[in-house]
Amino acid sequence: MIRNCVEVTRSRNAGWSFRSGVLLALTSLVFFGSGSSSLEAQEQRKLRHILVANENVANKLMAAAKAGTDFKAMARRYSLDVGTKILGGDLDWVSPGQMEPEFSRAAFDIPEVGGFTTCKTRYGWHVIQFVEIRGAEKPKPPVDQPKDTPPVKPEADEAGSDAAKKPIPVDPMADRNDDLGWEVSFSDRTYSPGDDIQFTIRVTNRTDGELQVLDPKLWPLGMVVRYQFGRMNVPVVYPGDVTKIEFRNEMIPAGGKIQRSYSLKDYLGFEEMWPIVRVIWRGDILFNRLEELKVNGSFIDDPEKARSRWRFYRSEEANFNQLPMVKTGDRWFLCLFSSGRTWIEIDPQSYSPLREWIINDVREAKWDRVALDVISGQGIFFGLVDRGSATGVPSDKPVDRSKPLEGLTRGDFVALPTKLSDGTIGYGKRFGIVLDGSARQFNGGMKIGRVVLEEGDPIKRIEGRKRAQQDSQITLALAWPESLLPERTAKSIEEGTVAPAKKKVDPEIDQGQTGEKPGVSLNPPGVSAKNPKPVEPTLQKPAPVQKEQKPAPVALKPLPTVFMETDNGSFLIRLYEDEAPNTVAHFIHLVENGFYDGKNFHRKVQTGSSKGFIQGGSPDGTSAGVLDYTIRDEPSAKRPAKIYSLVMARHHTRPNSASSQFLIALDNLSYLNGTYTVFGEIISGQKSAMRLSEGSKIKRITVRNKRDRDYTFEKYAPK
Structure with a gap:
């Protein structure tokens, strides 16, 4: 159940004094x-x-x-x-x-x-x-307490705010049985529309003796599925007539495990896109649903005893998201949970590869539990941990880190330049929310969005925690397409108008510094923080591109993507058309003609500590298989053979000998750089790629999107 309450207030200073309390109280009790x-x-x-x-x-x-x-x-x-x-x-x-x-x-x-x-x-x-x-007189203190005695204060809003108080240890497993350990996991964290969302339920016997468990076919009935801020307690159904199915128990040996995989759509009966879906498994829910479905329990020894025992079995939480592809012109928002909720709109006209990168990283939970670095009166910054691959997007033009970023105002969201792990300068590893547009920390940055809504006054509270020498972090970050925004949140963003911001000195933030509180919306064109016009700025959809304007460079248009389904899972691939146009055109030609459907990965190579690569796409299922023609090599210094890259296979001593076979890099393959064509990268479903083995089958590959042009290719050496 969702209860929404919107409160909009206007203060003397306007700007970020706009408050929208979209209070989402999610509970099964209401x-x-x-x-x-x-x-x-x-x-x-x-x-x-x-x-x-x-x-x-x-x-x-x-x-x-x-x-x-x-x-x-x-x-x-x-x-x-x-x-x-x-x-x-x-x-x-x-x-x-x-x-x-x-x-x-x-x-x-x-x-x-x-x-x-x-x-x-x-x-x-x-x-x-x-x-x-x-709405009523506050409770009075007890009779034996003086009237002027202050009431007991509730605990601070953030964990760790009072280090002097020593917590009393509580056993987190005290409300659970220890003999069986239950886990729920999904094949991936991110899914696209139409993907088959697979999940696994695993049970481990933690005792020294053999234990009995109910038929695994029934396990999914114990799931609690909740679309956070959306559907609550989604009904779980059984895919079939339970009255006609014979169930039986299974035995787990000491220390043993049993696991089964299922398709979520079979048990929910529907598929719905959403930024975060949370799932836990509970034994008491399982027995409740067995009763609701009138399952014949004759296979259960002593049902009452079993129910009493199973009611305390439960798993930890698992979650996933299912969202549409990022397209040019679509509006996307980020919701950052830290001392409240900060909503940021990513500019639809910003650098497209970086925009897609940010949304993908948020969906992969890479922004969760990231520490915030607050420089009083200047900005709120955070950086992502480099996990061994090029964490970011190379810049499309030279970056001057000493050059101020002009036109910044308080509330702008900026990507900061950093050295990526592949040695290039780019964006995607560090970001900042502007408090002072003249702060030098934003030099060389790229403005990519703006704070459009605050719930719970998070910016002020984060600054307050800094003054109190307390740490802050992003506890959760979600990516929201405009089409899925909660109705009241969307209304607050679209209809929220405030008076123009005025400069003021805030001694609590930074004495001697002048700061400006912006409105909740993007400044209209031509209005700067230093010279605001007497108008009320509103959040508006980006103005349509005028006919007389020049079209955006090809490099800024969305790159083509294809979706590969295998018997080990599915993944989404971005194709590097800008660096390898002929290779990408040839690959799309083969995909659209169904060439790869049903073919196997015939070779997997690992060397020493390297995970190597896996190879597929051969016409005859061998490394010697080739079409009746080859295509030209297109190596690029911008596209190294890093982990999860797609690389055209070719004869190592004969240039321009690539045909239909390709490699998926399962590690960094720097020895291929400068010689082999890197034409794509897996951007979602990497775990599925890591599970591929020799003999894995490609069920099908489909083109998800491509640019508005003819994908014709040139053969290099017809036989």
């Missing part, structure tokens, strides 16, 4: 109660909760909270409510009768703001924190 009294007249309480399986753990967590342990941190770690745990257990504002009766009574019986209690509902045990009150 139901529609009777009564329609006004929210203004009715008491409401702001609550947080942690859901656990038994009273013992609930009491330990409450004791830890009373001793000063960060409640939100404990919720993120221990709560079984997947929908609210990432929000630190936040339930937002709750009215009497809005929750389960037991929960509502317990929550509204807490006498003081900052107090705690526990209760039991049909979902399990809850630890409840009373954070704030509105």
Whole structure:
């Protein structure tokens, strides 16, 4: 269930004083109660909760909270409510009768703001924190407490804010059985529309004896699937008539494992694109659904005992996202979770390869748990860890790191130049949010977007944490296409207008520095931070390209992509048409004619510590296989043979001998640089590529998108 509440306020200084509280309280507890009294007249309480399986753990967590342990941190770690745990257990504002009766009574019986209690509902045990009150007189302190005694303060908003308080240790596995370990995993983290989303459920026997488990065909019925900020508790169905299927138990030897793979669409009955889908597996949910489906339980020995034992089995969370391809002109937004939510629109007209790179990195969770570096009054910066490959996109023009980036205003989002791991200068490893457009840290950068909305005043809070010498990080980053934005968020972005920003001196940020608070939207063309015009800027869709304008250079147009499906998984490939136009045209020609469909990877080479490469695409299934012609080599210094590259196979002593065979680099193959043609790179589904082995079959390759031109190629040496 989603409860949205939008609050828009305007302060004297406008700019980032725009507040949109799109408060998304995700919880399976909410139901529609009777009564329609006004929210203004009715008491409401702001609550947080942690859901656990038994009273013992609930009491330990409450004791830890009373001793000063960060409640939100404990919720993120221990709560079984997947929908609210990432929000630190936040339930937002709750009215009497809005929750389960037991929960509502317990929550509204807490006498003081900052107090705690526990209760039991049909979902399990809850630890409840009373954070704030509105719409009624605040609770009075106990009689034996002086009137001027301040109420107990709730814990700080961020973990680690009070290092002096020592947390009480809580066993995270105390609400679970230890004899069987359950895991849920997906074949990849990112999927495109139409992909077959495969998941695996694995159980491990952690004991010294043999154990019995229910039929693996039933395991997916224990999944809890939640489209965060969207669908809650998506119904899971069984793909078939359970009354006509004979089920049987299986035995797991001591220390043994059983795992089965499934297709998600078989159990959800639908497929929907979304930035993040969270999944856990629970034994109690499995038995509930067996009962709902009226499964014949005669194969279960002592069903009541089994149900009691299985109710405490559960997995850790797994998640994935399924989103459309990035296309020129489409609007994409980034949502950064850090002391609130910061929404950034990536400029649709920005450098296309970098735009695609950023969105792909966010989808791959490479921005999650990345530390923020705050330079007071100048900018908020963060950098990504180089994991051994060229983490970024080479610049399309010379970069002068000493040259200031003109026209920057507070709120702009900038990609900063860095040396990539392949030795080139490019972008994609470090970024910054502008607080002062004249800050030299942005020299040589590339403006690629702008902050368009804040929820919870994150920028101010991050700056405040810096002044308090506390660290900040991006806990979660999501990529949102405009078509999937939550309705109220989209409305807040599109309709949010503010007065023009004015310069002011903020001594709390940096004495002696002049800073400007911008609006929530991109500045209109021609309006600078230093000379604002008396108009109200609004977030607008990019102006259409005028006919008299010159077309964008080919290098800035989206590169072609193809989707390869194998019996070991699927992956998306970007083709380097700019550096290898003839090779790419030839490859697309073969793909569109179905040449590769059904062919095998016939050769895998590993040397020493290198993972080497895997080779496929042969007409006859051997390394000697060749078409009746070859094509010209197109090596490029811009495209080294790095991990996940696609390289044309050729005779090592005969130039221009490439035909249809290609290699997928499973490691860096620098010895091929300058001689072999690198014509593509796997940009999604890399794990599937690493699983390829000799004999793996290409089911099919399809062209996802290509440029608006004829893909004709030139043969080099017809036989």
